[in-house]
Amino acid sequence: SYELTQPPSVSVSPGQTASITCSGDKLGDRYASWYQQKPGQSPVLVIYQDVKRPSGIPERFSGSNSGNTATLTISGTQAMDEADYYCQAWDSSTAVFGTGTKVTVL
Amino acid sequence: QVQLVQSGTEVKKPGASVKVSCKASGYSFITYGISWVRQAPGQGLEWMGWITAYNGDTNYSQKLQGRVTMTTDTSTSTAYMELRSLRSDDTAVYYCARPRTAATGTDFDYWGQGTLVTVSS
Secondary structure: OOOOEOOOEEEEOOOOOEEEEEEOOOHHHOOOEEEEEOOOOOOEEEEEOOOEOOOOOOOOEEEEEEOOEEEEEEOOOOHHHOEEEEEEEEEOOEEEEOOOEEEEEO | OOEEEEOOOEEEOOOOOEEEEEEEEOOOHHHOEEEEEEEOOOOOEEEEEEEEOOOOOEEEOOOOOOOEEEEEEOOOOEEEEEEOOOOHHHOEEEEEEEEOOOOOOOOEEEEOOOEEEEEOO
16 A cells, blocks of 8 residues: 655744655655644645645745655744644545654754 | 644544544535545554535545445535444544545545544443
């Protein structure tokens, strides 16, 4: 079965850039999406189709996807961005979520 | 505005079944499908399957095939997820999620608030 692997944790200082990777076989050949989930809340879509932001998502969130790796970048990270982040892609009509990354803003 | 409102907390014994509902509003229910995603305590997101609302076609994860059934009631714009033969490792928050477009294979832009299902003897 298809797997998406993320680093368990990423730490970033306020105002700095956080990069979260998502690795999967030939991931660049399919669309990657990213979700933000804060404790006790439902996931929120922050990036879709590799690079697009839904309305209401701040410009500091951006995405890329090439080869075997998709990346979510948070520029000028704010305390409110502290959350778990999950990548997601489709494989043979099955949605697959990444293992998740906890972003800590120190 | 689009809303997905789920049924409340459930506590079940091992071997029992649970049926969670997800009532949609603010959009044409039959145009979109619904996926179900669960999250065990302290764990990541796990996709369970999806159902197309207009004809009831389903696609379940291989892991849950045979134990899960997803249905819709278009008269009330409600989706249902039933999980049978519950085990302790089915303890999780269960979410319904709507895809961003009517096509299959897209991301999910609206989520229900989640339903906690606890399986314990």
